[in-house]
Amino acid sequence: DIQMTQSPSTLSASVGDRVTMICRASQNIHKWVAWYQQRPGEAPNLLINKASNLESGVPSRFSGSGSETEFTLTISSLQPDDFATYYCQQYNSSPYNFGQGTTLEVK
Amino acid sequence: VSLQESGPGLVRPSETLSLTCTVSGGSVKDGSLYWSWIRQSPGGGLDWIGYVFYNGRTSYNPSFKSRVVLLVDTSKNQLSLSLSSVTAVDTAVYYCVRSAYDKYFDVWGQGARVTVSS
Numbered sequence: 260d261i262q263m264t265q266s267p268s269t270l271s272a273s274v275g276d277r278v279t280m281i282c283r284a285s286q287n288i289h290k291w292v293a294w295y296q297q298r299p300g301e302a303p304n305l306l307i308n309k310a311s312n313l314e315s316g317v318p319s320r321f322s323g324s325g326s327e328t329e330f331t332l333t334i335s336s337l338q339p340d341d342f343a344t345y346y347c348q349q350y351n352s353s354p355y356n357f358g359q360g361t362t363l364e365v366k
Numbered sequence: 367v368s369l370q371e372s373g374p375g376l377v378r379p380s381e382t383l384s385l386t387c388t389v390s391g392g393s394v395k396d397g398s399l400y401w402s403w404i405r406q407s408p409g410g411g412l413d414w415i416g417y418v419f420y421n422g423r424t425s426y427n428p429s430f431k432s433r434v435v436l437l438v439d440t441s442k443n444q445l446s447l448s449l450s451s452v453t454a455v456d457t458a459v460y461y462c463v464r465s466a467y468d469k470y471f472d473v474w475g476q477g478a479r480v481t482v483s484s
Contacts, residue, residue: 302475303471308472348412357414
């Protein structure tokens with residue numbers, strides 16, 4: 260199985276900050292990674308597929324990059340709605356595992 | 367399209383957890399789509415359980431394979447999950463989700479909270 264490891268577990272930031280979080284895969288997954296945002300009490304919401312493709316309706320302040328085993332999700336200027344937990348997920352091969360999440364909290 | 371999970375919120379240990387997902391605004395017979403179940407434990411971790419295709423073909427996470435059955439009912443436009451021999455570890459929110467051939471999940475149900483307890 261491919262393991263996904265996210266860092267940091269918690270990220271403290273302020274509105275307007277630029278933040279980056281990392282997701283590492285235990286083996287080469289090319290660009291087959293997706294990113295999700297989850298607010299408390301809600302289901303996860305797909306933000307990005309194939310490492311860098313922004314889903315329709317997702318604000319352009321979100322961006323993804325990376326390939327093979329290292330991937331990043333960047334939010335260019337944090338907005339109040341962005342304080343949430345973010346998960347990466349690999350879909351290179353079954354089982355389609357998720358990272359343990361990065362929680363973005365208010366500094 | 368929207369997905370809605372339903373089923374008992376409390377299951378006894380060693381029994382079978384059964385959930386249904388009703389698909390609205392789309393068809394489970396769409397041959398370009400796959401229907402998965404994902405659960406989220408109280409600690410937050412997300413686990414993909416498996417998927418079912420419109421023709422009944424399934425793929426399961428080996429971690430669940432011996433205990434899980436996923437079915438599709440095209441006449442009712444519904445999906446179902448059965449997880450047998452449950453323990454407290456199976457306490458989670460269970461989501462019904464949609465994907466295409468590339469297995470990232472673009473539509474999620476609101477989730478069904480299931481507690482395993484005597």
